Amino acid sequence: MIIDENLLQRLAKLGGIALEEGKVEETKHQLSEIVNFVENINKLDLDGIPASFNPLDSKLPMRQDCVESKPEIAKDILKNAPSTEDNFFIVPKIIE
Structure with missing residues (x-):
């Protein structure tokens, strides 16, 4: 699968990603490599x-x-508690 300009812009919009103008070609290339790698799984006889x-x-x-x-x-x-009484923890009152 080839990632073209239209598909990349659509993916960016769906993902809520802002693409820098200088990074568009690099991003298209990287996404194409990822998709091609994943498509190799379809070729396996499982x-x-x-x-x-x-x-x-x-x-x-x-x-x-x-x-x-x-x-x-x-x-x-x-024995690790700061304050105890009759086998209970003693905690400060937090609600008035």
Whole structure:
């Protein structure tokens, strides 16, 4: 695919991009190279290659849902707080 002046101006308008006059030819050339590179994918024979990932086939890993009581975790967290009382954080009042 060749990017001409009209297509470039249309793409610039759709993208909300202001193109500098000196950069128009360079931009057309770069966009043409990108499109040609991507068009190479269409030439590949991918019929015999299976998809490497299908979200319909994947299953979530399951684990036991066990309740554990670990009071030492709360103590470790609260020791980093600037102010605590009865195993709770003390925060300044922000609403009058």
